[in-house]
Amino acid sequence: MATGRAHRPATRSRGIPEATVARLPLYLRALTALSERSVPTVSSEELAAAAGVNSAKLRKDFSYLGSYGTRGVGYDVEYLVYQISRELGLTQDWPVVIVGIGNLGAALANYGGFASRGFRVAALIDADPSMAGKPVAGIPVQHTDELEAIIRNDGVSIGVIATPAGAAQQVCDRLVAAGVTSILNFAPTVLSVPDGVDVRKVDLSIELQILAFHEQRKAGEEATSGGAAPPPPAVRTRPADDGPDGEVPAVMPA
């Protein structure tokens, strides 16, 4: 095992703050890049910069994992990759179904990043009978009539909804009734789910609206400064722990 780490025994049951959980994928992405370059250790400052997170926050986050690094050496890259992957549940295979195989569903099915992160696309499901059997990303599309059987047979716990908004709640209800307990919703609608079911919502148009707000504010600042001086850097005021550092997550709780 590589040197250069000091860690407490993992206490898997402790509560890790949601904001820390939201930053773990950012650390993992940065660490994976280091691992691919065979970098053995990394300082908290280097890793924080690579992940776009404040280094004090990173150290605090890692303390929840029981990982403290070694003074003068830093963190063991491979061990942290393992530790964060384990914490996120990525050391096991997660079969995922995608429902609604139109433009977006097909693009998601073709995205190679899921498999490399432990998410196996178990099935593609669509209500359009003419799509049944047609391969998308090498997987034949199955009709919604088979949704319940697919979920039970494959032990699927994560469902991705990429249907039109009007169909999303009904699809969600069927997924949940069949045993799905986590939903990633791309449809622009708010889903109701029973306790114990987690929903994350992705809405790129909301992200664009937030950027539009900042663009408008920057333009206003430029106008009031008469264009003579460059505008001051935008200061984002937000609670310290409401999401990954320095960015509003594109995936948000429903």
Ligand SMILES: NC(=O)c1ccc[n+]([C@@H]2O[C@H](COP(=O)([O-])OP(=O)(O)OC[C@H]3O[C@@H](n4cnc5c(N)ncnc54)[C@H](O)[C@@H]3O)[C@@H](O)[C@H]2O)c1
């Ligand atoms: N979150 C985002 O950032 C984002 C970006 C783009 C699109 N979207 C949303 O994603 C959804 C899909 O967009 P698209 O461009 O792929 O649409 P699309 O019309 O190309 O595809 C929708 C697919 O859903 C299928 N469908 C309809 N009802 C269904 C049902 N009850 N069960 C299963 N499948 C059903 C249709 O047959 C079709 O194949 C829309 O709600 C859209 O608004 C979200």
